[in-house]
Amino acid sequence: MNRRNTPTKEAVLNLLLNSKKALSQDAIENQLDIKINRATIYRVLNRFCKDDLVHRIVAEDGKQYFAICKKCENQAAVLQHHFHFRCLSCDTIECLQVPVTYSVPNGYRVQNANCVLTGVCNDCS
Amino acid sequence: MNRRNTPTKEAVLNLLLNSKKALSQDAIENQLDIKINRATIYRVLNRFCKDDLVHRIVAEDGKQYFAICKKCENQAAVLQHHFHFRCLSCDTIECLQVPVTYSVPNGYRVQNANCVLTGVCNDCS
DNA sequence: ACATTATTGCGAATAAGTTGCAATAATACA
């Protein structure tokens, strides 16, 4: 299952790298200058997630958003769970540099955390 | 827009009251002894949410789950944001009595928080 | 240059949730 370099992969990755926000499939499709098939975009994104290049956020709208958390300098910070903020006004999702802290009852094992705050961001208020 | 009492409404509400977990539409449909239409269940649930009887959680699977947070004694606690735990093994979601604490950058207004931890619960591990 | 196989595009399928509309039934009020 070796990965290959393709224009599609490059394009999606660059878009995510340059974007300050988490993007959905259709946002990615719209912002790309080259036409890439819907299913392909999903497959590329799912591969990125599997390879830990990108993390997936599921928002209250039930949609998936994908982000490379650039701001986090080191790898540990990337993998650490953090809050996400979804602005209802500009309909974007961004990674906040706010770690998610919690405790769970005895015997519970946490594998992942999906935390999204919803409201209005600074730009829109 | 006055609310009316109907068998459907009673049945769904009782199910949620007796359940210790958050339920999805199809879980509710399966657990009900009377047959209720899919769309109707959604409409009942959406009404409950609007009336603040029930809160809606969107899990990583993109699906909506609905819960009455019985454990919380007082109303304030019900309305307060708390973590939810989704067990991958028994495919349930439950409200944890763990409040969500966070801070947001200046100028950000938070209206809602949707926080779901995923893993394996005590019963399943 | 060639074989291997990862990747892509297309179309169809799946699944969750919503909506329009006509029929039904809960409530208020005479």
Next chain:
DNA sequence: TGTATTATTGCAACTTATTCGCAATAATGT
């Protein structure tokens, strides 16, 4: 108790997000 009002329901169709099968294409190693 009877009737009008309108909230609620069931059905079918629709929308939207995501996945999947399959055949065609193209990256990579030798």
